[in-house]
Amino acid sequence: MSEEKPLTCLVDGAPISLEVSLQLSELDPSLRNRIKQDYPQAQATDYICGHHLLKYRLDRVDAMINADLKQTKKINHKLTRALQSDDYDIIDVNEVLTNSLTFGQKVSDDVARFGGSWGFIFIFMVVLLGWMLVNGLHLFGVNFDNYPYILLNLVLSCVAAIQAPIIMMSQNRSADRDRMMAENDYHVNLKAEHELRLLHAKVDHLAQNQVPHTMEIERFQLEILGEIRHELAELRAAQQKTPPTP
Numbered sequence: 001m002s003e004e005k006p007l008t009c010l011v012d013g014a015p016i017s018l019e020v021s022l023q024l025s026e027l028d029p030s031l032r033n034r035i036k037q038d039y040p041q042a043q044a045t046d047y048i049c050g051h052h053l054l055k056y057r058l059d060r061v062d063a064m065i066n067a068d069l070k071q072t073k074k075i076n077h078k079l080t081r082a083l084q085s086d087d088y089d090i091i092d093v094n095e096v097l098t099n100s101l102t103f104g105q106k107v108s109d110d111v112a113r114f115g116g117s118w119g120f121i122f123i124f125m126v127v128l129l130g131w132m133l134v135n136g137l138h139l140f141g142v143n144f145d146n147y148p149y150i151l152l153n154l155v156l157s158c159v160a161a162i163q164a165p166i167i168m169m170s171q172n173r174s175a176d177r178d179r180m181m182a183e184n185d186y187h188v189n190l191k192a193e194h195e196l197r198l199l200h201a202k203v204d205h206l207a208q209n210q211v212p213h214t215m216e217i218e219r220f221q222l223e224i225l226g227e228i229r230h231e232l233a234e235l236r237a238a239q240q241k242t243p244p245t246p
Helices: 027-040 052-083 093-099 104-117 118-137 150-241
Strands: 019-023 048-049
Touching: 019 052, 027 052, 048 052, 052 150, 093 150, 104 118, 104 150, 118 150
Parallel strands: none
Antiparallel strands: 019 048
16 A cells, blocks of 8 residues: 655645645636736646745735725826816906996896886886876976977887987897806816716725725635634644653
């Protein structure tokens, strides 16, 4: 009967026991591939001791942590640059319009504001009634526009002809304000969309990479703790077997 071949560690060739070693086929594929990069001649049936396996596991954990930190730093840099970016032309509409007002535009705004108020309606009604009463009843001996008040119709037509274009001038300014506000809204929405894309990329990175890596690191930690506990148990057993020195 042939003697069974003793187990040796793949890394240093030292003899090892089956209890403190693992076969490469039992390892995680990523960890197994990492070992094969250093030892291309390694086979799936080869064994590696717990000490060297611990080193490869720690290297694997460090690589995952560094990759996650690098990707997170990259995304944070893009997000910070987007938040600090001044490429978006956001303007204060009220300040721009106020500083660019001309005398004619101020007059048109005042006329439109007064012409669209109840004060103008009441004053206009008082003027019309006063005009008709004075000329109809010949109050104070005044009679400059008899019924059907042709002069009054002429005055009203002139007021309407002058007031209409002035109000249109004010409406054009309102249209300019609306256009500038719409442009501001477009730039704000564009910036918000860009920032949201970066935030989504960061959340996706957390969900797809960091969380699985964290779970894998925790699994490695449990395995490492198990191996440390096993080695401590072997050390205690060896100390108990060693006879005390006289």
